[in-house]
Amino acid sequence: xxxxxxxxxxxxxxxxxxxxxxxxxxxxxxxxxxxxxxxxxxxxxxxxxxxxxxxxxxxxxxxxxxxxxxxxxxxxxxxxxxxxxxxxxxxxxxxxxxxxxxxxxxxxxxxxxxxxxxxxxxxxxxxxxxxxxxxxxxxxxxxxxxxxxxxxxxxxxxxxxxxxxxxxxxxxxxxxxxxxxxxxxxxxxxxxxxxxxxxxxxxxxxxxxxxxxxxxxxxxxxxxxxxxxxx
Amino acid sequence: xxxxxxxxxxxxxxxxxxxxxxxxxxxxxxxxxxxxxxxxxxxxxxxxxxxxxxxxxxxxxxxxxxxxxxxxxxxxxxxxxxxxxxxxxxxxxxxxxxxxxxxxxxxxxxxxxxxxxxxxxxxxxxxxxxxxxxxxxxxxxxxxxxxxxxxxxxxxxxxxxxxxxxxxxxxxxxxxxxxxxxxxxxxxxxxxxxxxxxxxxxxxxxxxxxxxxxxxxxxxxxxxxxxxxxxxxxxxxxxxxxxxxxxxxxxxxxxxxxxxxxxxxxxxxxxxxxxxxxxxxxxxxxxxxxxxxxxxxxxxxxxxxxxxxxxxxxxxxxxxxxxxxxxxxxxxxxxxxxxxxxxxxxxxxxxxxxxxxxxxxxxxxxxxxxxxxxxxxxxxxxxxxxxxxxxxxxxxxxxxxxxxxxxxxxxxxxxxxxxxxxxxxxxxxxxxxxxxxxxxxxxxxxxxxxxxxxxxxxxxxxxxxxxxxxxxxxxxxxxxxxxxxxxxxxxxxxxxxxxxxxxxxxxxxxxxxxxxxxxxxxxxxxxxxxxxxxxxxxxxxxxxxxxxxxxxxxxxxxxxxxxxxxxxxxxxxxxxxxxxxxxxxxxxxxxxxxxxxxxxxxxxxxxxxxxxxxxxxxxxxxxxxxxxxxxxxxxxxxxxxxxxxxxxxxxxxxxxxxxxxxxxxxxxxxxxxxxxxxxxxxxxxxxxxxxxxxxxxxxxxxxxxxxxxxxxxxxxxxxxxxxxxxxxxxxxxxxxxxxxxxxxx
Numbered sequence: 001x002x003x004x005x006x007x008x009x010x011x012x013x014x015x016x017x018x019x020x021x022x023x024x025x026x027x028x029x030x031x032x033x034x035x036x037x038x039x040x041x042x043x044x045x046x047x048x049x050x051x052x053x054x055x056x057x058x059x060x061x062x063x064x065x066x067x068x069x070x071x072x073x074x075x076x077x078x079x080x081x082x083x084x085x086x087x088x089x090x091x092x093x094x095x096x097x098x099x100x101x102x103x104x105x106x107x108x109x110x111x112x113x114x115x116x117x118x119x120x121x122x123x124x125x126x127x128x129x130x131x132x133x134x135x136x137x138x139x140x141x142x143x144x145x146x147x148x149x150x151x152x153x154x155x156x157x158x159x160x161x162x163x164x165x166x167x168x169x170x171x172x173x174x175x176x177x178x179x180x181x182x183x184x185x186x187x188x189x190x191x192x193x194x195x196x197x198x199x200x201x202x203x204x205x206x207x208x209x210x211x212x213x214x215x216x217x218x219x220x221x222x223x224x225x226x227x228x229x230x231x
Numbered sequence: 232x233x234x235x236x237x238x239x240x241x242x243x244x245x246x247x248x249x250x251x252x253x254x255x256x257x258x259x260x261x262x263x264x265x266x267x268x269x270x271x272x273x274x275x276x277x278x279x280x281x282x283x284x285x286x287x288x289x290x291x292x293x294x295x296x297x298x299x300x301x302x303x304x305x306x307x308x309x310x311x312x313x314x315x316x317x318x319x320x321x322x323x324x325x326x327x328x329x330x331x332x333x334x335x336x337x338x339x340x341x342x343x344x345x346x347x348x349x350x351x352x353x354x355x356x357x358x359x360x361x362x363x364x365x366x367x368x369x370x371x372x373x374x375x376x377x378x379x380x381x382x383x384x385x386x387x388x389x390x391x392x393x394x395x396x397x398x399x400x401x402x403x404x405x406x407x408x409x410x411x412x413x414x415x416x417x418x419x420x421x422x423x424x425x426x427x428x429x430x431x432x433x434x435x436x437x438x439x440x441x442x443x444x445x446x447x448x449x450x451x452x453x454x455x456x457x458x459x460x461x462x463x464x465x466x467x468x469x470x471x472x473x474x475x476x477x478x479x480x481x482x483x484x485x486x487x488x489x490x491x492x493x494x495x496x497x498x499x500x501x502x503x504x505x506x507x508x509x510x511x512x513x514x515x516x517x518x519x520x521x522x523x524x525x526x527x528x529x530x531x532x533x534x535x536x537x538x539x540x541x542x543x544x545x546x547x548x549x550x551x552x553x554x555x556x557x558x559x560x561x562x563x564x565x566x567x568x569x570x571x572x573x574x575x576x577x578x579x580x581x582x583x584x585x586x587x588x589x590x591x592x593x594x595x596x597x598x599x600x601x602x603x604x605x606x607x608x609x610x611x612x613x614x615x616x617x618x619x620x621x622x623x624x625x626x627x628x629x630x631x632x633x634x635x636x637x638x639x640x641x642x643x644x645x646x647x648x649x650x651x652x653x654x655x656x657x658x659x660x661x662x663x664x665x666x667x668x669x670x671x672x673x674x675x676x677x678x679x680x681x682x683x684x685x686x687x688x689x690x691x692x693x694x695x696x697x698x699x700x701x702x703x704x705x706x707x708x709x710x711x712x713x714x715x716x717x718x719x720x721x722x723x724x725x726x727x728x729x730x731x732x733x734x735x736x737x738x739x740x741x742x743x744x745x746x747x748x749x750x751x752x753x754x755x756x757x758x759x760x761x762x763x764x765x766x767x768x769x770x771x772x773x774x775x776x777x778x779x780x781x782x783x784x785x786x787x788x789x790x791x792x793x794x795x796x797x798x799x800x801x802x803x804x805x806x807x808x809x810x811x812x813x814x815x816x817x818x819x820x821x822x823x824x825x826x827x828x829x830x831x832x833x834x835x836x837x838x839x840x841x842x843x844x845x846x847x848x849x850x851x852x853x854x855x856x857x858x859x860x861x862x863x864x865x866x867x868x869x870x871x872x873x874x875x876x877x878x879x880x881x882x883x884x885x886x887x888x889x890x891x892x893x894x895x896x897x898x899x900x901x902x903x904x905x906x907x908x909x910x911x912x913x914x915x916x917x918x919x920x921x922x923x924x925x926x927x928x929x930x931x932x933x934x935x936x937x938x939x940x941x942x943x944x945x946x947x948x949x950x951x952x953x954x955x956x957x958x959x960x961x962x963x964x965x966x967x968x969x970x971x972x973x974x975x976x
Contacts, residue, residue, distance in 0.1 A: 012402025
């Protein structure tokens with residue numbers, strides 16, 4: 001299976017995402033101006049500052065040729081993971097509900113955080129233990145997840161909250177401790193913490209993040225084996 | 232006699248008064264006239280004034296700097312290039328350098344610090360290395376107590392936010408640093424930034440222009456009026472009292488990390504594709520210094536047409552274009568047949584690129600506007616013939632620095648004293664500051680801040696780099712020679728605790744006005760100490776920076792020779808940690824540690840003035856202790872290793888307990904005065920923990936004193952059988968973490 005990792009001129013974590021994806025499959029960078037997705041089975045929209053993010057995080061990236069293709073890919077059921085700035089881009093593109101606001105402390109903040117796995121039955125978390133926790137670094141200035149009440153209720157009903165910050169770890173002030181959400185169809189997932197920075201003990205503080213990539217591999221290979229139209 | 236060239240017509244000929252206003256002396260102006268064979272015009276005078284400024288010409292420090300060791304088995308590129316570089320094995324080199332942005336930061340801390348980071352990163356990728364880490368070294372006035380001011384909090388907030396903004400946005404981790412708060416930095420804060428980069432050895436590029444007929448391409452941001460005169464006006468004169476800083480704000484540059492990120496990727500792609508003959512970043516003095524220095528290093532001439540420079544605003548005069556310090560720009564030399572390919576790579580990264588001139592064989596720096604000559608100078612005169620000055624050092628007859636305000640009663644007990652030290656701004660946890668920096672992007676960070684004495688970065692072959700930056704200005708102020716030796720030893724000790732052996736060092740000499748005899752004395756003593764210590768531990772200086780004239784109306788800063796040191800350890804997996812690990816581990820004091828109270832942190836809390844001189848340093852013994860600790864860490868037999876620094880043994884023990892979230896029981900022999908045993912400072916001491924066998928093996932090489940064992944929820948210290956101090960680890964941790972958080976949130 002092959003991951004495609006988008007690369008914007010201000011991407012910072014795309015090489016880390018590429019490295020993480022390559023631990024479970026093939027992976028290739030996709031330049032923001034290209035509209036082809038290199039035959040990728042799953043897409044990662046990585047962290048960083050896409051086009052400098054001077055207007056609003058992710059607001060410009062959403063209109064790039066590569067993102068237009070990713071939006072079409074997602075609408076056809078393709079697997080899309082957005083990390084940090086990628087999560088912001090996916091919200092801007094309305095592939096995911098809600099929005100990311102400036103952290104409660106109004107500063108860029110880096111911490112190793114504990115995440116509660118709310119659902120271990122999704123295409124992005126099936127390699128995690130149900131009810132378990134993941135130790136993953138988070139680093140951002142616009143990471144406070146926000147959605148209005150009706151949206152939050154609908155998300156609850158559809159089981160769209162996949163990860164929450166464990167007690168005491170919600171430093172950015174996200175509503176209901178939400179750290180990671182998926183779309184209704186379950187093929188698009190975004191989170192603020194960086195699983196690609198927790199794929200080996202030596203540099204990640206843990207290897208818990210690898211489970212996200214491993215889950216995606218299982219999902220793609222399951223779909224391929226099952227003869228899904230999306231290949 | 233130099234050949235006299237007709238004066239190009241660019242407005243009225245400047246007078247000697249104009250030259251004085253630009254920072255040249257009367258004698259220097261006369262020398263310029265002699266070199267030119269006539270009076271310089273506006274463009275030429277502006278360019279001479281910058282290149283002959285302290286910042287560019289090192290005219291008061293060059294003779295001293297020549298005494299420093301610059302060669303060693305690992306050195307690949309020494310001083311003189313944009314950054315130095317050392318071989319780290321596996322075909323890779325590590326490029327690194329520290330640079331200051333002190334005066335801009337004192338005027339506008341956010342942009343000053345941000346562009347300081349931007350500038351040092353450009354130095355790294357200008358030699359073809361991908362930046363992999365940033366460290367910073369900061370100094371401000373007092374944050375707590377009677378001498379504290381609101382302005383210090385403003386400067387601290389601005390500088391930390393500026394570093395975070397730039398480093399985080401460009402995807403280079405900030406992995407370490409240091410900060411001290413002392414009265415003498417009140418009016419003149421210090422912001423030094425160090426960067427490291429990695430490159431394949433054969434990809435390194437130099438800055439010397441070559442090949443007459445080759446094309447000069449300027450790429451990156453457009454050129455505006457920002458930062459005009461920054462090098463001469465800001466970096467080479469003392470800052471006046473309050474108020475004047477406001478007037479100077481327009482001379483501070485404004486940074487754009489997104490532009491620099493594109494510039495970085497564009498530069499590395501150009502080099503990867505072999506399209507450049509040479510590359511140089513534009514820093515202080517902008518096009519003037521970059522073009523002239525490229526020409527000087529290549530012993531060629533350069534013709535540069537300012538009409539071809541993409542401008543941010545209309546109506547800029549030729550001299551403004553030549554001296555602008557607009558950020559995020561690079562200058563390269565390209566063979567004519569590669570120009571189209573170079574511009575197409577620029578287009579890919581959405582970076583503007585323009586042909587602005589050519590390399591010539593004239594040996595002259597010629598500035599044109601639309602083909603018309605507006606400035607013409609011999610490159611050698613401009614770059615290499617600024618007069619160098621001998622210092623007139625004189626040991627000060629009386630103390631230069633007054634005592635700090637006391638913040639702790641002299642009769643406070645050991646427990647209260649330890650808690651006060653742990654919470655004092657110079658010792659308290661730096662977490663409230665560093666948690667605003669991305670320390671892990673690029674996936675190399677093996678040891679994050681507060682996990683080890685040095686930051687550790689993994690290399691592709693399984694080995695790792697360790698890096699530390701340090702200088703205790705108070706100790707240098709007490710004794711410029713020994714204080715500087717201690718700063719070098721402290722860096723080496725930090726590397727040793729991580730398991731690394733030094734490969735090379737960089738330095739940033741932050742001092743007051745060298746034209747004053749007592750500052751000249753500090754500077755020459757300090758450089759002597761720097762050289763002696765670096766030679767003794769085998770860490771050649773591969774590059775650095777000098778920042779002089781750091782004085783305000785209340786006097787000079789503490790002399791602050793900031794040392795950045797890079798080392799290597801063979802196995803990233805065995806990198807040392809500072810925190811105690813396991814109950815039952817034995818604790819030992821390693822090295823010939825001879826603590827004393829003078830110039831220490833406790834004396835500062837007590838409001839005592841600096842002593843005149845520090846105890847003699849046995850450099851050899853300290854280096855031997857570091858080597859022994861390093862080997863033990865590498866062998867993987869120690870649970871923890873930490874060097875003893877500010878606040879002495881008791882603070883070091885508390886730091887090991889806090890980092891490991893576990894207590895310790897320690898017994899010290901009777902001997903020296905109680906306060907000196909617990910809180911005295913000095914070089915060469917390490918605190919390690921591990922099995923009894925591991926400590927016994929260490930004792931075969933260096934002095935080792937078993938002092939206790941790890942375990943329990945408390946730190947207890949007995950001296951000669953009497954309980955001297957007992958405190959819960961949580962209590963220690965709380966004091967340590969609160970110290971700075973109340974000033975920075």
